[in-house]
Structure formats: C-alpha cells, structure tokens
Amino acid sequence: MLQVLLSGLSIGAVYGLVAMAFAVVFYVTRVINFATGQLLMVAIMLTAGLSKAGLPDWLSISVGLTASTAAGVVIYFVAVRPVLRFDRFSFAWLVSTLGVAIVLQSAAAIIYGPTSQGFPKLLNRDNLVIGGASITLQELLAIIVAVVAVVGFEIFRRRTLFGKVGMAISSDPEMASAIGARVTAYAVAAFAIGGLLAGAAGVLIGPITYANPYLGDTYGITGFVALMIGGIERPAAAMGGGLVLGVLSVGANTFIGSQASDWFPFVVVVVVLLLAPHGLFASGDALKRLASGIGRRTATLKGAN
Amino acid sequence: MSTFLARQSPRSRRVTIGMVVLLVAYLASTFGVANGSYGTQSLVLVAAIFAILALSLDLVAGVTGLYSLGHAGLFALGAYSTTLLNSKFGWNLFLLLPLSIAGVGIVGLVLGFLSLRVSGLYFAITTFIFTLVVVVLLSDFSFTGGLQGIAGPVFPDFPPGLAFLGSSVAWCVGLSLLVTIVIIWSIRSSPLYPVLLAIRDAEPFAAAAGVRTSVMKVGIFGLSASLAGLAGWAFSFLGFISPGQFSWTVSVNILVMVILGGINTRLGPIIGAAFVSAFPVVVSIDPFLQEVIFGLIFVVVIVFFPQGFMGLVGSLARRIRARFRPTAVVVEAVEDDASTPIAYAHLAPQEAVSTTRALPAVDEVALAAKNIVFGYNRGVLALNNVDMVVKRGNIHGLIGPNGSGKSTLVNLMSGRMSPNSGTITADGVRIERLRAPARARRGVMRTFQSAVLVRELTAQENVGIGLYSRFPGIAARSPIWPLLMGARRDSRAIAQKSIAALTSVGLSSGWATTRVADVPHGVEQLTQLAAACIAEPSILILDEPLAGLSSGEVEQVSEILRGLKRAGVTVIVVEHQTRFIFEMCDEVTVLAAGELVTTGTAADVRANERVREVYLGQ
Amino acid sequence: MKRIFLAASIVAVSALALTACASGGSGSTSAGTILIGGIAGTTGAYGSTGQAVVNGTQMAIDEINAKGGVIGKKLKFEAHDDGASATTSSQLFNKLVSEGAIAIVGSPDTGPTTASLSSQKKIPVIGAVDDGGLTVYPDGPDKPPFPYAFSTSLNTFAWGGAVADYALKNCKGLAVLHDPSSYGLGGLAGIKLVFDAKGKKLALEDAITENWSTGATVGLKSEIDKITASGADCVDVWLTPQDQASFVQEAKSLGANFTFLGNDETSADSTFSDLAKDQADGMISALLSTEVHPTDALKTFQTKYKAKFNKDSTPFAELSYDAIYMLKQAIEKGKSTNAQSLQNQLNSITDYDGLTGKLTFTEQQHTTINKDQLTLVKFSTTSKSWEPLG
Known part of the structure; x- marks a missing residue:
C-alpha cells in the first residue's frame, strides 16, 4: 500500500508538473499550449546530448532547463500572440501550438535521430527503503520538486504584487489592461514558467525513460489528462490531478490488473466530473463540493425536463 | 425547367443554377473517383470521410460553440459497430446504416446531456475522456481484434448493369458526404443558424427569445454525433480498422481540420480535411522534413490567417475584386464615430407591435409576484418578501438604488433564476418554476441592460431570432430547410417581419443589413428591443432600456413604449432615470435593500416620504 | 451565392484533376520497369528500423539493376513513411498498388494493416511485415497465415x-x-x-x-x-x-x-545495450545464427552497407535485402509479375541461401525465420557484445 502511494506520487509528481505547465499558461492567457510536452522533450534531449558530449550533469541540466524556458517564450511570440491579437476568444492557438509541437519533435528527430539515447543517471542509482517500500532518490526528488513548485507558485501568486496582478489578468484581461497592467509581460512570464516546469518534469523523468524525441507526445498526453482530472482553473489543482492520476494508475495496476491502469483512472475521472464538473480540486472543501455537485446534478435533471 | 426558372426571382434563380452546377460537378467528380485508381480512391475517400467528420464538428464547435473532442470516439463507435455486427452476426450493411446513425446519435445525446451541464473547456474535457475510454475498450477486448485491429466488411459491388459507375464504395462515401453537406448547409441557411450562433455568443438572449438552449445544444450534438456515426459506417468499408485510428489525437486532428480550413464556414472544414488527410500521402520528400513542413504550415497559416484557409481565400478574393473594380469600395463601411448621426426611419408608432390580442380590462392583473424571497448565498437575502403586482396594459416602473434587488427581481420574473420561495403568476398561471424559454413562450419577454447580440450577424438576423418560438418546427425542419416550400416561405416571412420590426423601433432599412459588430450602441439597444417586440409579447420586461442612449434616442424609446401600451402590451421598465419613469409609468414599484418600499401611481410614489428618503435623496 | 459558384468550380476542377491523376497513375510496369512499393515508419521512435528496411531493400534493388534487372526489366523502388499510422498506411498501400506496384515491402510498424490489405487486394507483402508471428498468422501459429503475406522478418x-x-x-x-x-x-x-x-x-x-x-x-x-x-x-x-x-x-x-x-528486438540493434549499459550484463536473448557466425556474403553486405549509409547494418536491413532476392527468384521462375504467379512461386521457394539463413516458404509457412535458425546468446559487458551460450 505504501509502495503504491510512493510510486504513484513520484510518477504523479511528473505528470503534475506537466499539468501545471499547461495550467500556468492557461491561467494567465486562456490558452492551452499543445507544445507543452515538447518543451519537456527539449529539456531531455539537450541534457542528454550535452552530457553525452562530456559536459558535467549540472551544466547540461541548466542548459536544458534554460532552453525549455526560452522555447516556451518563443512559442508565445511565434504561435500564440498573433492569434490572440486577432481574436482573444478564438481557438486558433490549438492549431498553431500543435504545429510548433510537430516542428519541435521532427527537428529533434533530425538532429538526434529517432532512437532513444542514454540519459544521465542522476539520483536514480540510490535507493531508499521506507517501511518496506522502496523509492529511488530521483523519485523522492520528483515529489519534492512538485511540492516546491506548488508552494512556490502559490506564494508567488498570493504574496507578490506581480502575482496578484496576474490573478487580476486571469479573471479579466481587458479590465487589467485598462488599469495599466502589461498583459504581454504576464503572458511571457506564464509561458516561461510553463517551459521551466515542463523542463523540470523532463529532467526528473529522463533517467527512467531515457531520451527520445517523441517523448513529448507521451508526456503531453498524460500531463493533459492530469490537467483534466485536477481542473483547469488553478495550477495547484493541476498538480493535484497529476498526483491522483499517478496513484490511481499504480493502484489499478497493483490491485486490479496490469492493464487496468489504462482505464481505471478515467472511470474515476468520469465519476468525478459527473459529481464535480469543474475538476477534483476546483474549490471549497470536498464534502461541500460533493453535496453541491449532487445538488447541481439533480437541479439540472429537473431543469432539463 | 425554363418556365420554373422564369417564375423564380433572379436571386433564387441564380441559387438554383448554382445548385445544379454543383450537383453536376459532384456527380462528375464522384464518377471520376469511382473509376479512378486505388490510390486516388483511397486518398479522396479518406479525405471525404474526414470532411464529414469536420463538417459535423464545425456544426457543434464553430456554430454552436461546443468544442467537442469526442468525435473520434463517436467515429469509432460507428466503424466498429458496423464491422462487428456484420462480421460476427451477419447483419445487413444497409440495415446497419440507419442503426449506426441512430445508435451513435443516441450515444451522442446521452454524452451531450451528461457533459453539457458544463460548457466551454469542460465540455471538451468530458468528451475527450469519452474518446479515451472508447479507445481503451476497443484495444483491451479481444472480440474487437485488440490493438492490431480487424478487417472491415466488404461493400457489395454494383450489379453488372451499373458496373460502368465504378467502385461502389466511392459512391457510398460520396453519397454520405453529399448527405452531410446538404444537412449542414441547409442548417446554415435556415433560421436555426442565427439561433445557434446566439446560443454560442449570447445564450441569455436566445433563452429570452424562447429557445430552450440546453435542449438545443444536446440535440445539435446528437445530430453531429449521428453524422460521425455515418462517417464511421462508411469508413469501415475502406479496409482495415484499428483503435489507433480513433485515438483522441484524431479528435484533435478533426478540430485542426476545422480551424485550419476555416471555422464556421461552408467550405473550410472540407478543405481542411482534404489538406490534413492527404498531405502526408501526397507529399513525398524526406519524411522528417515533411513533418517539419506540415507543422510549419499549421503555424504560418494560422498566424497570418487566423481564420484559416478560408481567411486566405477571402483576402485573395478581396484583392482580386479590388483590382478589377478599383473604384468600388470593398465594404461600405458604416461610420462608427459619433459625428455621423444615426439614420432613423420616420417612426410609425401604431405599427410598433401589431398584437392581435384583444384589449383587456385595465384592472386585470397581468403579472403578480407574491412573497418573493431570494438569496444568492446562504444567509444574505437579495430579496426579502417582496410583492409586485402589474396590471394589464400598464407601463409599470421598477426603481431603487443600486443593490436594491431590481435586477434580481427582473431575472426572477423572466426566468433566469427561480425564487427560494414565493409565487409568480402570469395571466393567472404559476410560472415561478419555469425556465426562461418556457416563460418566453407564454408571452413574457425581456431585454437586457447591455445588449447581448450576435455580433457577426446583421441586425435583421438578430431580430429574426426573436421569432424562433413563433414559427413551429424550425429546428426539426432545418436539416432540409431549402428543400421545403413552406420553409422558404417562412424564411421570407421572418425576413419581412424582422425588417418591419426594425422599422417600428425607428431603425431605417440601412441598419437591417449591417453587422451588429459595426453598429453604434444605441442601434444595438433598439435592435434588442425589436427582437423582443417582434414575438408579440403580452408582457415585456425592459432592463434599463435607456442605458447609454442619447437624448434623441431616449425620446425614441418613449415613443415606442407608448406604441406598445396602445397595442395592449404590459410593460415593466427598470430604469435609473426617474424623470423618464415618472413621465411614462402608470404605476411604480420602489425597492430598497431587497425590501419593498412602496407601490402606487407615479404621482403617489413621487410624493412618498420614504421614497424621497431612500431613493430620491431628498 | 458567389460561394456556391466558388464551391462548384473547386469541385469541378478537383474532379478533373483527379480523373487526370487516375488515368495517368497506373501503367508504370509497362514502361520497362517493375515497381516495388515500400511502406515503413521512417519517422517516430522506431524510425531507425524503418530506415534499415528501406536501405536494405534499396541495396538489393540497386544490385539487381546493376546486373541487368529481372526478366529484362529494371526494378524501381518507391518507399513512403507511414508514421506508424494505420490510416496513412492503408492510404499508401492503395496508392502504391494503383501505381502498379507488384509487391509491397513492409511495414515494420503497421504490419497488421498491410498484411490484412494484402489478402484483400491480393498483392504480396514481403519482408519486414512487423515481427512475423501473429501479424502473419492472425489466428495463431497452428492456423493458416494470410495468403499474400510473406514475412522474412524476425519472427516473434x-x-x-x-x-x-x-x-x-x-x-x-x-x-x-x-x-x-x-x-x-x-x-x-x-x-x-x-x-x-x-x-x-x-x-x-x-x-x-x-x-x-x-x-x-x-x-x-x-x-x-x-x-x-x-x-x-x-x-x-x-x-x-x-x-x-x-x-x-x-x-x-x-x-x-x-x-x-x-x-527479437533486444539484440537486433544496439538500442537496448546502449541504454542499459552495465545492467545489460547477463541478458539472455537469441540471434540469427548467421549473425553469430557471419557468412562471407553477409560480411560483404555489412561492409557495403556501412560504406553506403554510414550506419551499421541491422537484421532488418538484411532480411529486407533477402526478401527482394526471393521476390526476384519468384518473378524469374514464373516469368511474370502477376500476383497469382508470385504467390505460387514464393510458396515453392525452398532453402534459398540468404543473408539471414536458409529460407523457405510453403503454403503453410509464411515466415522464413524459425527457431532452428537462432542461437541463444548472452550479453557480456566486458566484450560489449552478445556471446553465444555454451
């Protein structure tokens, strides 16, 4: 049981970081960056490539993270800003960010070849045994990074002026720009943070999955699913979604059967969405949410008649 | 034929000729494809099937504003049910056609019903998970062929006499596409189209016009789902199906086709589907480079033409037209600045509302709200035990300081919300539990403080939305609208009535054909008023009709109200301008802090001490 | 209104274009060449396998053409990337067949699709049809295979x-x-x-x-x-x-x-041993016996391959090379590129001496590589190679 929890949380932390990368961008700009998975891939490939070329691990990782952060900002300017300037409510960014995703991963495949390559082992060698359950230090690090990311982001959001204005922008960009907030600066910051979070997820998972140009697809999808589970409104909730997805997948695998991890989390999600349509961690305490969810459900049933 | 054409108006004659040309082109191209090589067939048929999917998705995403990621799952259901029921149980393929259309349609209705309680991105999320679950089920069970998939049924060839037609599958897919195009284009040309856009952009406005928006959304999604089922049925004849062909990325791809081609356009989804499905097959260069170019096209097209290929075509067309007719101004732009006076038609107050209802006795009660209690959250009450009785044929004012509960009361009377306790009766019937569309159908209409109209439609089209509840069966008839004589008559009637209604609120015909996005605020407000009047309400609730209007326009509204009163309509006006209220109203109700202060004739209320205290500030 | 005319003209133009394509597409066989189609995922994480298939096939075809072709005609190879997508794969299959391809090589990614289409369209698919096994024998090892799928691929x-x-x-x-x-x-x-x-x-x-x-x-x-x-x-x-x-x-x-x-994939290339590094030590797998004790022909091939593509040859290149030579033999014996004739001739090839061993097809046996052609091996980190057991 403890093993399920630890394994689930450690992989869930990675899903959660990717989901958070989606959510931070969505929070400020109302855009879902479909190239988020590819930002993770950028960090993995650069780190792997540079460390293979003989650079020390810490330097390769720093360059990898810097690159994914920068790539996030580039995506904003190339694929998102022009679309939003035309029509703030259009969904055209779906196509342009997806286009960037295809370009990034094909370019990486051209540069590095399509086959998986080694990734620095980092902390994945060392094992820790807690109450009969084992966890590698790398996995422990993933959980720690996830906690730091959530706490750090929440403090930033609530305690700093920049964060507070960011909140205002997310609720009403037109009003915010009317009072003089520089919406562009916030969007750039959001895409940069998104790139950094996705890159961090990449460095954390790299020792387990190795480096492959097409990893972005895989983690983009799981991160997106985690985002859906947690709810899209708040980055911290997205992290919650990732952790839940991780624990549910590992739990389903252990207790139901190996392929149950394919469907079990989604069955849970469907039930959750029926009860609380705005995601598991949307707002308020769990009981109240459950009650109001059921209430709303019956109200809708009545209303539809 | 020639006499038939001669009897038609020039416009509809051109439409008929256009349709004939289109049909001939369709037959020629299908014939060409059906007799073409395997390669051509495969390319075109896959593109055609994705065109069906893209068109059906555009109906929900582009027109109704519901971004579904469930279409790959629905598509899969159509393909797999056809394949499995045919290969395992030997069901006839032509029996399976209506079955998969209806079956997938029903699944769509259920999915829509469950997920439409939430809108926007959450709708995308639930439909996304639907696709995920369908694909997982298809992969994990052995009777579906598992991950490696299953061979599709063989579509029967033409009998020898018709063999010259070529491949029967090509005609089958071509016909499916044609049916889809007819349905989608018919809806786009029917009066349902503005209504759907209103659901997308201005849901309260649609609801106030008597459209049961939630039912409509579920219904449209169901229709779209059944078209996806049709696509699945046809797709199963192309050879081989496996779960990977229906993954959620395919859902995203269909959405990409719609957006890349041009969302909410007739041809955009078809062009997008052809491009996305054919590009990897037709372009044969270094595969990695090909992928890079594919991605770059996405970015470049969307960045430079956010409306996709149709936006590109549109800008090219404008440029060509400008070259050939250099003197003609492309768009006769309506000047938006205040310096240009708004062109109002001479007002014809008698025609403001041509209600047929008999003039009632003055003392009769039209609408009565009794003991209304309402609170948004537990604890704080927005309205506490409020009564308001409106006599038939009166203009009844409702005033009070900000936060007094006026708007809440209006929302309760019009059905946007229901009271916690208390009763509301209209014409003697209890209505407090009815939703807005049901109340609108009972003759209780309303306008909104700031107009919410469909900005991309003309004023005339917006006003036509108000007639939705007055013409029966618009939704049911819309999929074959242009083919119905009666429906075409209704279209004309709606257009005429809309123009008349716009004239009756004093808007000259020039405004009728202007997009609402390009009109000044006053015109927008008057358009909204026309949309409410056109449905011949018995009780009309106006929420701050003067907000943002110039003094000339205020006079205009006064004139319209008098016209309505003469026509026997009961009017409830919420307004801040007390001079206007006391001048116009027979009776006035005053609220303060959620409680009733007084109700009485204008003169009584004006003289009331407490009113002076709490409201007039004297 | 204008849109309708626009639509009509677009449809009309594309109809004309398509019929033009349709009439001009086929018939490349009559022009003195024999077209062999190729479908392989050359992009995607398994792209290197697809690339090996394309390269190996190309080498065989170049060699055959240099020696004068088959029954007096040159071979032409046209390969496409299916991106591991079944829909694209079936589109490509149809495209190649209509261009007159007499057989299709592949696909190592979408084998179930190409194998199934081969029996529908009655066109042989050869070479790397996934990893043989259930892809060729969809109902299990003791049931008949797809009649037109002839896999020289590694066989699960x-x-x-x-x-x-x-x-x-x-x-x-x-x-x-x-x-x-x-x-x-x-x-x-x-x-x-x-x-x-x-x-x-x-x-x-x-x-x-x-x-x-x-x-x-x-x-x-x-x-x-x-x-x-x-x-x-x-x-x-x-x-x-x-x-x-x-x-x-x-x-x-x-x-x-x-x-x-x-x-079969563990030892097919260095992906596993490169990633697992030290931990690969002691891993048990099996190699084609010809890889363990390479023949002169194989050594020559591997040298040429390395020179041409600047990559080490893999079994997927070698088995695709074999497939083309077996196809050549079938064409020459039947003196025809007709699908029926190819099927008959392929079914009667016995002990063809290929790079991957002695290769045989029969009505029942549509995979050339069987258990007897394999040697069990163990990875050794000291020699960084797969060493035969015992």
Whole structure:
C-alpha cells in the first residue's frame, strides 16, 4: 500500500508538473499550449546530448532547463500572440501550438535521430527503503520538486504584487489592461514558467525513460489528462490531478490488473466530473463540493425536463 | 425547367443554377473517383470521410460553440459497430446504416446531456475522456481484434448493369458526404443558424427569445454525433480498422481540420480535411522534413490567417475584386464615430407591435409576484418578501438604488433564476418554476441592460431570432430547410417581419443589413428591443432600456413604449432615470435593500416620504 | 451565392484533376520497369528500423539493376513513411498498388494493416511485415497465415520458442511481461507453444500497455513486485528495447535477482545495450545464427552497407535485402509479375541461401525465420557484445 502511494506520487509528481505547465499558461492567457510536452522533450534531449558530449550533469541540466524556458517564450511570440491579437476568444492557438509541437519533435528527430539515447543517471542509482517500500532518490526528488513548485507558485501568486496582478489578468484581461497592467509581460512570464516546469518534469523523468524525441507526445498526453482530472482553473489543482492520476494508475495496476491502469483512472475521472464538473480540486472543501455537485446534478435533471 | 426558372426571382434563380452546377460537378467528380485508381480512391475517400467528420464538428464547435473532442470516439463507435455486427452476426450493411446513425446519435445525446451541464473547456474535457475510454475498450477486448485491429466488411459491388459507375464504395462515401453537406448547409441557411450562433455568443438572449438552449445544444450534438456515426459506417468499408485510428489525437486532428480550413464556414472544414488527410500521402520528400513542413504550415497559416484557409481565400478574393473594380469600395463601411448621426426611419408608432390580442380590462392583473424571497448565498437575502403586482396594459416602473434587488427581481420574473420561495403568476398561471424559454413562450419577454447580440450577424438576423418560438418546427425542419416550400416561405416571412420590426423601433432599412459588430450602441439597444417586440409579447420586461442612449434616442424609446401600451402590451421598465419613469409609468414599484418600499401611481410614489428618503435623496 | 459558384468550380476542377491523376497513375510496369512499393515508419521512435528496411531493400534493388534487372526489366523502388499510422498506411498501400506496384515491402510498424490489405487486394507483402508471428498468422501459429503475406522478418514465434527452450532448461519459473499488441502476444504464443508441448505452465503472464515507441512506460515497479511474488526466477520482458532497459534498471535497483530474457528486438540493434549499459550484463536473448557466425556474403553486405549509409547494418536491413532476392527468384521462375504467379512461386521457394539463413516458404509457412535458425546468446559487458551460450 505504501509502495503504491510512493510510486504513484513520484510518477504523479511528473505528470503534475506537466499539468501545471499547461495550467500556468492557461491561467494567465486562456490558452492551452499543445507544445507543452515538447518543451519537456527539449529539456531531455539537450541534457542528454550535452552530457553525452562530456559536459558535467549540472551544466547540461541548466542548459536544458534554460532552453525549455526560452522555447516556451518563443512559442508565445511565434504561435500564440498573433492569434490572440486577432481574436482573444478564438481557438486558433490549438492549431498553431500543435504545429510548433510537430516542428519541435521532427527537428529533434533530425538532429538526434529517432532512437532513444542514454540519459544521465542522476539520483536514480540510490535507493531508499521506507517501511518496506522502496523509492529511488530521483523519485523522492520528483515529489519534492512538485511540492516546491506548488508552494512556490502559490506564494508567488498570493504574496507578490506581480502575482496578484496576474490573478487580476486571469479573471479579466481587458479590465487589467485598462488599469495599466502589461498583459504581454504576464503572458511571457506564464509561458516561461510553463517551459521551466515542463523542463523540470523532463529532467526528473529522463533517467527512467531515457531520451527520445517523441517523448513529448507521451508526456503531453498524460500531463493533459492530469490537467483534466485536477481542473483547469488553478495550477495547484493541476498538480493535484497529476498526483491522483499517478496513484490511481499504480493502484489499478497493483490491485486490479496490469492493464487496468489504462482505464481505471478515467472511470474515476468520469465519476468525478459527473459529481464535480469543474475538476477534483476546483474549490471549497470536498464534502461541500460533493453535496453541491449532487445538488447541481439533480437541479439540472429537473431543469432539463 | 425554363418556365420554373422564369417564375423564380433572379436571386433564387441564380441559387438554383448554382445548385445544379454543383450537383453536376459532384456527380462528375464522384464518377471520376469511382473509376479512378486505388490510390486516388483511397486518398479522396479518406479525405471525404474526414470532411464529414469536420463538417459535423464545425456544426457543434464553430456554430454552436461546443468544442467537442469526442468525435473520434463517436467515429469509432460507428466503424466498429458496423464491422462487428456484420462480421460476427451477419447483419445487413444497409440495415446497419440507419442503426449506426441512430445508435451513435443516441450515444451522442446521452454524452451531450451528461457533459453539457458544463460548457466551454469542460465540455471538451468530458468528451475527450469519452474518446479515451472508447479507445481503451476497443484495444483491451479481444472480440474487437485488440490493438492490431480487424478487417472491415466488404461493400457489395454494383450489379453488372451499373458496373460502368465504378467502385461502389466511392459512391457510398460520396453519397454520405453529399448527405452531410446538404444537412449542414441547409442548417446554415435556415433560421436555426442565427439561433445557434446566439446560443454560442449570447445564450441569455436566445433563452429570452424562447429557445430552450440546453435542449438545443444536446440535440445539435446528437445530430453531429449521428453524422460521425455515418462517417464511421462508411469508413469501415475502406479496409482495415484499428483503435489507433480513433485515438483522441484524431479528435484533435478533426478540430485542426476545422480551424485550419476555416471555422464556421461552408467550405473550410472540407478543405481542411482534404489538406490534413492527404498531405502526408501526397507529399513525398524526406519524411522528417515533411513533418517539419506540415507543422510549419499549421503555424504560418494560422498566424497570418487566423481564420484559416478560408481567411486566405477571402483576402485573395478581396484583392482580386479590388483590382478589377478599383473604384468600388470593398465594404461600405458604416461610420462608427459619433459625428455621423444615426439614420432613423420616420417612426410609425401604431405599427410598433401589431398584437392581435384583444384589449383587456385595465384592472386585470397581468403579472403578480407574491412573497418573493431570494438569496444568492446562504444567509444574505437579495430579496426579502417582496410583492409586485402589474396590471394589464400598464407601463409599470421598477426603481431603487443600486443593490436594491431590481435586477434580481427582473431575472426572477423572466426566468433566469427561480425564487427560494414565493409565487409568480402570469395571466393567472404559476410560472415561478419555469425556465426562461418556457416563460418566453407564454408571452413574457425581456431585454437586457447591455445588449447581448450576435455580433457577426446583421441586425435583421438578430431580430429574426426573436421569432424562433413563433414559427413551429424550425429546428426539426432545418436539416432540409431549402428543400421545403413552406420553409422558404417562412424564411421570407421572418425576413419581412424582422425588417418591419426594425422599422417600428425607428431603425431605417440601412441598419437591417449591417453587422451588429459595426453598429453604434444605441442601434444595438433598439435592435434588442425589436427582437423582443417582434414575438408579440403580452408582457415585456425592459432592463434599463435607456442605458447609454442619447437624448434623441431616449425620446425614441418613449415613443415606442407608448406604441406598445396602445397595442395592449404590459410593460415593466427598470430604469435609473426617474424623470423618464415618472413621465411614462402608470404605476411604480420602489425597492430598497431587497425590501419593498412602496407601490402606487407615479404621482403617489413621487410624493412618498420614504421614497424621497431612500431613493430620491431628498 | 458567389460561394456556391466558388464551391462548384473547386469541385469541378478537383474532379478533373483527379480523373487526370487516375488515368495517368497506373501503367508504370509497362514502361520497362517493375515497381516495388515500400511502406515503413521512417519517422517516430522506431524510425531507425524503418530506415534499415528501406536501405536494405534499396541495396538489393540497386544490385539487381546493376546486373541487368529481372526478366529484362529494371526494378524501381518507391518507399513512403507511414508514421506508424494505420490510416496513412492503408492510404499508401492503395496508392502504391494503383501505381502498379507488384509487391509491397513492409511495414515494420503497421504490419497488421498491410498484411490484412494484402489478402484483400491480393498483392504480396514481403519482408519486414512487423515481427512475423501473429501479424502473419492472425489466428495463431497452428492456423493458416494470410495468403499474400510473406514475412522474412524476425519472427516473434521463433524468438518465443528459443527463449522458452532456454527457460525450460535453466529456470525454475518463467514470468512473461508482454505488450498487448500482436508483437507481445506473438512472443507469448511462441513461448506457450514450447511450454504446452512439455506440459509446463508459466509462473506469470501479464500484459502491460506500453507508451508505444517512446519507452515511457511506467508502473514497472508493481510488475516487478508481482513477478517476485509469483516465484519466478526468470523473466521475459516482451517489450520494446527502451522498456526492457527501464525494466532491468528498475528491477536491479529494487534488488530483484532475476535472469532477464529478451526478444527479437533486444539484440537486433544496439538500442537496448546502449541504454542499459552495465545492467545489460547477463541478458539472455537469441540471434540469427548467421549473425553469430557471419557468412562471407553477409560480411560483404555489412561492409557495403556501412560504406553506403554510414550506419551499421541491422537484421532488418538484411532480411529486407533477402526478401527482394526471393521476390526476384519468384518473378524469374514464373516469368511474370502477376500476383497469382508470385504467390505460387514464393510458396515453392525452398532453402534459398540468404543473408539471414536458409529460407523457405510453403503454403503453410509464411515466415522464413524459425527457431532452428537462432542461437541463444548472452550479453557480456566486458566484450560489449552478445556471446553465444555454451
């Protein structure tokens, strides 16, 4: 049981970081960056490539993270800003960010070849045994990074002026720009943070999955699913979604059967969405949410008649 | 034929000729494809099937504003049910056609019903998970062929006499596409189209016009789902199906086709589907480079033409037209600045509302709200035990300081919300539990403080939305609208009535054909008023009709109200301008802090001490 | 209104264009060349396999053309990337057939699609049709194969059988962890065939859905626990090389002391050994005997291949090369490129002396590589190579 929890949380932390990368961008700009998975891939490939070329691990990782952060900002300017300037409510960014995703991963495949390559082992060698359950230090690090990311982001959001204005922008960009907030600066910051979070997820998972140009697809999808589970409104909730997805997948695998991890989390999600349509961690305490969810459900049933 | 054409108006004659040309082109191209090589067939048929999917998705995403990621799952259901029921149980393929259309349609209705309680991105999320679950089920069970998939049924060839037609599958897919195009284009040309856009952009406005928006959304999604089922049925004849062909990325791809081609356009989804499905097959260069170019096209097209290929075509067309007719101004732009006076038609107050209802006795009660209690959250009450009785044929004012509960009361009377306790009766019937569309159908209409109209439609089209509840069966008839004589008559009637209604609120015909996005605020407000009047309400609730209007326009509204009163309509006006209220109203109700202060004739209320205290500030 | 005319003209123009394509497309065979189609995923995480297939085929065709072609005609090879998408693969299949391709090589990614289409369209598919096994024998090893699918590919049945032989001799209990596609199920079927014959049972068989191709499968830890609990001391990980490496790494970090067995892909190229590094030591797999004791022909091929493509040759290149020569033999014997004739001639090829061994097709046998052509090998980190056992 403890093993399920630890394994689930450690992989869930990675899903959660990717989901958070989606959510931070969505929070400020109302855009879902479909190239988020590819930002993770950028960090993995650069780190792997540079460390293979003989650079020390810490330097390769720093360059990898810097690159994914920068790539996030580039995506904003190339694929998102022009679309939003035309029509703030259009969904055209779906196509342009997806286009960037295809370009990034094909370019990486051209540069590095399509086959998986080694990734620095980092902390994945060392094992820790807690109450009969084992966890590698790398996995422990993933959980720690996830906690730091959530706490750090929440403090930033609530305690700093920049964060507070960011909140205002997310609720009403037109009003915010009317009072003089520089919406562009916030969007750039959001895409940069998104790139950094996705890159961090990449460095954390790299020792387990190795480096492959097409990893972005895989983690983009799981991160997106985690985002859906947690709810899209708040980055911290997205992290919650990732952790839940991780624990549910590992739990389903252990207790139901190996392929149950394919469907079990989604069955849970469907039930959750029926009860609380705005995601598991949307707002308020769990009981109240459950009650109001059921209430709303019956109200809708009545209303539809 | 020639006499038939001669009897038609020039416009509809051109439409008929256009349709004939289109049909001939369709037959020629299908014939060409059906007799073409395997390669051509495969390319075109896959593109055609994705065109069906893209068109059906555009109906929900582009027109109704519901971004579904469930279409790959629905598509899969159509393909797999056809394949499995045919290969395992030997069901006839032509029996399976209506079955998969209806079956997938029903699944769509259920999915829509469950997920439409939430809108926007959450709708995308639930439909996304639907696709995920369908694909997982298809992969994990052995009777579906598992991950490696299953061979599709063989579509029967033409009998020898018709063999010259070529491949029967090509005609089958071509016909499916044609049916889809007819349905989608018919809806786009029917009066349902503005209504759907209103659901997308201005849901309260649609609801106030008597459209049961939630039912409509579920219904449209169901229709779209059944078209996806049709696509699945046809797709199963192309050879081989496996779960990977229906993954959620395919859902995203269909959405990409719609957006890349041009969302909410007739041809955009078809062009997008052809491009996305054919590009990897037709372009044969270094595969990695090909992928890079594919991605770059996405970015470049969307960045430079956010409306996709149709936006590109549109800008090219404008440029060509400008070259050939250099003197003609492309768009006769309506000047938006205040310096240009708004062109109002001479007002014809008698025609403001041509209600047929008999003039009632003055003392009769039209609408009565009794003991209304309402609170948004537990604890704080927005309205506490409020009564308001409106006599038939009166203009009844409702005033009070900000936060007094006026708007809440209006929302309760019009059905946007229901009271916690208390009763509301209209014409003697209890209505407090009815939703807005049901109340609108009972003759209780309303306008909104700031107009919410469909900005991309003309004023005339917006006003036509108000007639939705007055013409029966618009939704049911819309999929074959242009083919119905009666429906075409209704279209004309709606257009005429809309123009008349716009004239009756004093808007000259020039405004009728202007997009609402390009009109000044006053015109927008008057358009909204026309949309409410056109449905011949018995009780009309106006929420701050003067907000943002110039003094000339205020006079205009006064004139319209008098016209309505003469026509026997009961009017409830919420307004801040007390001079206007006391001048116009027979009776006035005053609220303060959620409680009733007084109700009485204008003169009584004006003289009331407490009113002076709490409201007039004297 | 204008839009309708626009639509009409677009439809009309495309109709004309298409009929033009249709009439001009076919008939390339009559122009003195024989077209051979190729479908392979050359992009995607398995792109290197697809590239090897295309390169190996191209080498055979260039050689044959340099020596004057077949029955007086030159061969022409046209290969496309299917991006591992079944829809694209079937579009390409139809495209190639209509261009007059007499046979299709591949696909190593979408084999189930090409194999199934081959029997629908009655056009032979040859070479790397996935990893043989269930892709060619959809109803199991003892049922008839697809009549037009002739796989010279690595065969999951063969590797499953070889690995099972090893396990019967050396293991107390064998656990099989496989992916649920025809690849993993084929391996399982090959293993079970041997076990059933001896009346033995597997300690555990479990399917795990792979994040196909990128090797980002997670939840391996709970599988390791299950395997430990089953009492197995050997585990065959019938997953992609990336996931095998991940599995070995996880198992070793948990201190599980298994003997790890591989599959046909484990030793087909260096992906596994590069990723697993030290932990690859002691991994059991099987190699084509010709790879262990290369013939002169194979050595020449590998040198030429390296010179031409600047990459090491892999079995997928070699077996595709063999496929083309077998096709050439079938054309020459039947003096025809007619599909029916090709099928008959291919079915009667016995002991063709190819790079991958003595190759035989019969009506019942549509995979050339079987258990007897394999040699069990063990990876050694000291020599950084697969060394034959015993």
